[in-house]
Amino acid sequence: MKRGNYTAVSEFVFLGFSSFHEHRLTLFVVFLTLYLFTLAGNVLIMSIISLDRHLHTPMYFFLSTLSASETLYTLVIVPRMLASLAGLRRPISLAGCATQMFFFITLAINNCFLLTAMGYDRYVAICNPLRYTVIMSKRVCAQLVCGACSIGLAVAMTQVSAVFRLPFCATLVAHFFCDIRPVMKLSCIDITVNEILTLIISVLVILIPMVLVFMSYVLIISTILRIASAEGRRKAFATCASHLTVVIIHYGCASIAYFKPKSENTRDEDQLISVTYTVITPLLNPVVYTLRNKEVKDALRRAIGNKTSCLGCLAIWHT
Template identity: 50%
Template sequence: MIPPANLTVVKEFLLLGFSYLQEKQLVLFPLFLCLYLLILSGNITTVTAILLEHRLHIPMYYFLGVLSVSETFYTIVILPKMLLNLLSVLRTISFTSCAVQMFFFLGFAINNCLLLGVMGYDRYAAICHPLRYPILMSWQMCGQLSITCGILGFVISLIMVNLVFSLPFCNSNKVNHYFCDISPVIRLACTDSDTYEFIIFILGAHVLVIPFFFICISYLSILRTILKIPSTEGKKKAFSTCASHITVVIIHYSCASFIYLRPTASYISNKDRLVTVTYTIITPLLNPMVYSLRNKDVQLAIRKVLSRKFCMK
């Protein structure tokens, strides 16, 4: 495991990012900057509306608020450095900073996956067991579930990062990505990493497959319950409370599964980078938009928050 004496131990990495696009990087900077500001404003507005509007003080919106906070930090870990690198000639990141970035990125990403699973359970409890819902989703239970998601997310992230950075890195330090993700970094290890990659793959598969499996089971039960509702209006109302969550789940899990549910050897830099943009930028941008556009309660709360700000001015 110790690199030979004639090899140089890597102390920093070079993030290649979008360097293959050359002059087009100057066009990407304002585009990604605008998207980043929209993500921040959208998530902050959603969280503020949930905090200030008493009608939204229910478990469904509590978890939406937690997800919005998590996604805000999730983007902060990646996007500022990426924006800086688009304008920089020297795109280096220290060995320690790379590990820290990967740890927080994976931690928040896993936390988001688990939260989406919990939100699916919340919809199941609300629609399939409405009389028991206050007990099944008490505020104590909501707090315990959200804390558990966070702890599990960062514990699994710590294990993955420890596996990656316990490998020796020597000579090559060019990370073919715009941040320190697992696949492009572990490919730089100057030793056989098959065992480590397999363990990371198994952990990633559990993180993605288990919550998604529970979401599918929850929605099968929800579908059976909705079909038993006699009125068409009742069915539409029940479906509408799930539509936003289903949309976000499909976008999030499809992109994440494409990247992480396969061997590292099949990593294709440019193609995978575009898919990664989807779940690191587009998904956090779509989440508050999907929930606000499809939910009248959230729309009303946001209008109240904005009207209060304008009235104060």
């Protein structure tokens, strides 16, 4: 379609949570608290995995990478949202909006495929344990992580290029960050082609990884049920419980956000869903893996024990 004589738009303004204006301070405190817990939890996981040699395995390599990705993911979105709630409602340039959308898409897709890689790791560990160290070598793990990141970068470049080739006639984004659909709605022209592209990409990067993960778990569960020992079955299920919990929450929120019928969309509902996958879901990763994972809890106890011992030694030396 021809672009026509449209007024050039050079910046956007987020409406954010303007419909909850009277609760702005409460929302700021709640989201800031959640954000700080998310940062602290993910940094704690990365530190424990890095320092404890018992956790230098493929499973925890993927978990550490996921924690790093989740940290960057929240960093792209949450600080600006908090600034808006604090009353610092500044416009964002077109280039700034494109940059935020690019990193948001890249990291979101990276997280989806990292969870898929973690599912494959659990499948090999339980269904093919004798060849686990051969199949899940350091090289293969690095290739899986690079592959997840490369897919994220390629899809982000495609999606952002398609969105920012559109001419824009409005400047008020009915959202708290540069998400795909709220920005596309500001276009002066018909966006049907862009909506179809977004749907195709969503199917590829959400449904396909989700199906692969659940196929892995069908094979994992069938293998576990054939284990004769009840204790062996319990340990095998415990190994997968944390990952499966995170997978269900992550893919569940993403599916609701991007496959929800357009006719049902309302601004407040969309923002509530977006808060779930941008603020709450990244917090669940460290919470689930520290509260439900015995190896991580044991590593944390060892780290605390070593620190206590060191402090005790210093106290004795000074006396």
